[in-house]
Amino acid sequence: MANADPIFAQEPEIKVGVIEGVRELKCRFNGPFRLDDGRIFTGPFAVQAGADGMIFTDQAGPRFDRQQELCFRPGQGATFSLMDVTIGARFHWERKQQQTFRGDLLLNAAGGTLTAINRLRLEDYLTSVISSEMSAAAPLEMLKAHAVASRSWLMAMLMRRGKTTEQRAERREASGHAGEIIRWYGREDHTRFDVCADDHCQRYQGITKIIADQAAQAVRSTRGVFLVHEDEICDARYHKACGGRTDNFENTWEETPIAYLSSIADADVPHDPVGTEAAAQTWVRTRPDVYCNTADAALLRRVLPDFDQETADYFRWRISYGREELEAILAEKSGIDFGSLQSLVPVDRGPSGRIIRLRIEGSKQTVTVGKELEIRRWLSRSHLYSSAFCVSVERDAAGLPARFILDGAGWGHGVGMCQIGAAVMAAKGHRAEAILKHYFRCAELKKLYD
Numbered sequence: 001m002a003n004a005d006p007i008f009a010q011e012p013e014i015k016v017g018v019i020e021g022v023r024e025l026k027c028r029f030n031g032p033f034r035l036d037d038g039r040i041f042t043g044p045f046a047v048q049a050g051a052d053g054m055i056f057t058d059q060a061g062p063r064f065d066r067q068q069e070l071c072f073r074p075g076q077g078a079t080f081s082l083m084d085v086t087i088g089a090r091f092h093w094e095r096k097q098q099q100t101f102r103g104d105l106l107l108n109a110a111g112g113t114l115t116a117i118n119r120l121r122l123e124d125y126l127t128s129v130i131s132s133e134m135s136a137a138a139p140l141e142m143l144k145a146h147a148v149a150s151r152s153w154l155m156a157m158l159m160r161r162g163k164t165t166e167q168r169a170e171r172r173e174a175s176g177h178a179g180e181i182i183r184w185y186g187r188e189d190h191t192r193f194d195v196c197a198d199d200h201c202q203r204y205q206g207i208t209k210i211i212a213d214q215a216a217q218a219v220r221s222t223r224g225v226f227l228v229h230e231d232e233i234c235d236a237r238y239h240k241a242c243g244g245r246t247d248n249f250e251n252t253w254e255e256t257p258i259a260y261l262s263s264i265a266d267a268d269v270p271h272d273p274v275g276t277e278a279a280a281q282t283w284v285r286t287r288p289d290v291y292c293n294t295a296d297a298a299l300l301r302r303v304l305p306d307f308d309q310e311t312a313d314y315f316r317w318r319i320s321y322g323r324e325e326l327e328a329i330l331a332e333k334s335g336i337d338f339g340s341l342q343s344l345v346p347v348d349r350g351p352s353g354r355i356i357r358l359r360i361e362g363s364k365q366t367v368t369v370g371k372e373l374e375i376r377r378w379l380s381r382s383h384l385y386s387s388a389f390c391v392s393v394e395r396d397a398a399g400l401p402a403r404f405i406l407d408g409a410g411w412g413h414g415v416g417m418c419q420i421g422a423a424v425m426a427a428k429g430h431r432a433e434a435i436l437k438h439y440f441r442c443a444e445l446k447k448l449y450d
Contacts, residue, residue, distance in 0.1 A: 008449040011224070012122045012155070015106065016204050017193035018082055018099070019116040023049045025107070027116070031078025033105065036071060042078075047107060047114055054109035070107040079207065080105050082116055087198055087205065101206035108192055117193045118206070126150055127210060127219045132203035133238075134419060136215035138303040139426035143218035145435040148445065149417050150202055152227040152236040158194055159233065180368045181334075182357070184253045209305065222432070224449040227440055229260050234443050238417035241314045242266050242352060243388055243410025244283070244290040245274065246439070251350035252372050252413045260443040263351035266290040266421045273351030274388075280346070280353045281390050284409045287316060291421035292410075303423040314411040314420070317385055321404045326379070330360065333378045334369070338362025341401060344379075344391045352414045353388040372413055379406070386410040416440065 019025065025047040032040045045058035053066040064070065072080070081100045103120030130136070130146045190196060197204040210216070227234035235258065237249070249261035265271040267290040274283045287293055293315050294300065321329070327341050340363040347357040347368055357370040360378075369375055372387035389408035396402040417439040425435050433445065 008224075011449055012158075013119065014122055014125055014154070014158075014195065015193040016118045016120070016125065017115060017190060017196045018101070018118055018204075018206075019085060019114070020192075020196070021113045021115070023113060025114055025116055026083040027105075028081045028083075029072070029078065030081060030100065032075035033072040033078060033080065034075065036073075040075075041072065049109055049112050049114045051112065054107060054114060056107075068109055072105045072107075074103065085197075085205075087203070097205070097208070099206045099208045110192075115192050118197075118204075122151065122154070123219050123223055125204065127216050128204050128206055129202050130218060131209040131212075131215045132205040132305065134303050134423065135305055136210050136212040138423055140214045140218055141430065141432045141435065142303070142423045142426035143215055144222050144432035145417070145422055145426070146238070146419070147219045147222045148225050148227060148432065148436060149236040149238055149440075151222075151225070152234045153238075154195060154202065155226065156233040156235040160235075179366060180357075180370075181374070182368075182370045183374045184371045185373050186253060224447045225445055226448050227260070227436060227443040228446045228448075229443045233448075234260055234440060236417070236440060236443075237261060237413070237415045238419055238439075239410075239412030239414055240418075241292040241411040241420045242290075242414045242418040243315060243386065243408075244288045244293065245271055245352040245414075246416065246418060247350040247352035247354050247414040249415055251354065251356050252415050260440045261415055262441065264439065264441060266292055266418050274349060274353035275351065277346065277349075277390075280349060280388075283353050284316065284388065284390050284407045291424040292418050294420070294424050296424075296427070299423065299427055300420075303420070314385060315409070317408050319380075319384070319406045319408070321406075323401050323403065326404050327362075329381060330378060333380075334367075336367060337364055338367070339364030341404070343393070343401070344404065346391075350414075353409055354414050355387040355389070358387075384408065386412060386414060388414070 028044045029042045032042050034040050041058060043059055045056060048055045053068050055062055056064040079100050079102055081098055083098050084096045085099045086096055101118045102124060103118050106117040106119055108115040126147050129150045130143050134146060195201045227236050245265050246263050248263050249258040250256060263273060271288055274280050323341050327338060330338055338360060342361040345359040346355045347359050349355055354372050355375055357368050358375050359366065359368045369378055375387045376384040386408055388410050389406040392405045393401050394403040422435045
C-alpha cells in the first residue's frame with residue numbers, strides 16, 4: 001500500500017439521511033442532547049410535520065412550533081434511537097426496525113414532511129456500514145476489504161457531486177428505437193444530506209448491528225485507505241453474490257467502461273464469459289466452483305445479517321409465474337398493458353449472464369426494457385434477485401403460454417466486489433489486499449488521510 005499526499009486535511013464528516021418524507025417521527029434521547037442555545041433534552045419525544053414547520057413534543061409537552069431545523073448534539077456517551085426505520089425499501093426483505101445512533105441528530109421540516117439526519121465522522125459511519133451490509137462477526141479480512149470499498153465509493157460519489165451536478169436517480173437513455181425503455185439508476189443527488197441509510201446508497205443501521213469488536217478493528221486498521229485508479233478515488237461498487245462471474249459497469253449504469261469495474265471470474269481459475277444464450281442456459285442450471293458458491297451454512301450465518309439469511313437460494317434460484325399473474329405484475333410495475341403475454345426474449349447479455357435488454361412480447365404491445373435493475377423491477381412484486389436468468393415456457397393444450405419459469409443466478413447487480421465471494425475468500429485465508437485486488441483489477445491502495 002502506497003502513502004499519497006493527503007487530499008483531505010482531516011477525516012471528513014458526513015450527513016446520513018436515516019428517515020425521509022414522513023409526517024411523524026418517534027424518537028428517544030439515550031442521555032443528554034444539547035441544542036445550540038444550551039437547552040438540554042433527554043428521554044422520549046415525538047415530532048410532527050406541520051404546514052409551517054415541525055412541532056417537537058417531549059415529556060414536558062410541546063416545545064417548538066413552526067421550527068424548520070433543529071440540531072441536537074450529544075453529551076458524553078449519549079445516543080439517540082429512531083423508531084420505525086425502514087430498511088430494504090422496495091426489496092424483498094423490506095421491514096421496519098428501531099435503530100440507535102451516535103453523533104448529532106439533525107431534524108429538518110420542508111414541504112409538509114420530516115427528515116431525520118445523523119451527522120458523524122466518516123470512520124464511525126463505516127463501522128456501522130460494514131456491520132449492516134454484512135455481519136460484524138464476518139471474517140476480519142473481509143470486513144477490512146469492505147471498509148476500504150465502502151470508504152472509496154462514498155468519497156468518490158461525494159467528490160463527483162462536488163465537481164458537477166450529480167445525475168438524478170433515474171436516467172433514460174435515448175435508444176433511437178421505438179418501443180424501447182432503457183433506464184439505469186444511480187445515487188440520487190440528495191439535497192439535505194450526503195448519503196441515505198438504505199440499500200439505495202449503503203446500508204447504515206447505526207450502532208444497532210455492531211455486535212463484534214472486529215468491525216471497529218477493521219475500520220481502524222484501514223483508516224484513511226482508499227482504492228485509487230489514475231489518481232482518482234475508485235467508485236467501488238459491490239453486491240451480495242455475483243453468481244460466479246461479475247459484470248461490467250457499463251452494462252448496469254452509464255455507457256462508460258471503467259477499467260477496475262470489469263467482469264472477472266469469481267474463482268481461482270478462469271471461467272469463460274457467458275456470451276451466448278446457449279452458454280447462459282447452461283450457466284444458470286449448473287453450480288460452478290466459484291467463491292460465492294458455498295454450502296458452508298455456518299459461514300453464511302456468520303457473515304450475513306439476520307434478514308439476509310432468509311434468502312437461502314441466492315446462488316441459483318427459480319421463480320415460476322402463471323401467465324395471468326405475470327401479466328398483472330408487468331402492468332403494475334411498467335404501467336403498460338401488454339395484453340396476453342407471449343414471450344420474454346433476452347436481447348443482450350453481459351459476461352455474467354445478466355440480461356441488459358429484454359424484449360417483452362404481448363398480444364397488444366412489444367417493448368424492450370433495460371437495464372438490469374429495471375428488468376428486475378418489472379418482473380417481480382419487489383425485485384428479482386438478479387437479471388441473470390433464462391426463461392422457459394409451459395404451454396396449455398391449445399399451445400398458448402400458461403406458465404413462465406425463470407431460472408437465475410446470483411443476487412444483485414453483479415458489478416465490483418461480490419460480498420459473499422469476498423467472505424469466502426477471507427475464510428480461506430486471503431488477506432484484504434488480495435480480496436480487493438481480485439475484484440478491483442488495476443486499482444491500487446493509497447492512504448489519503450491519517
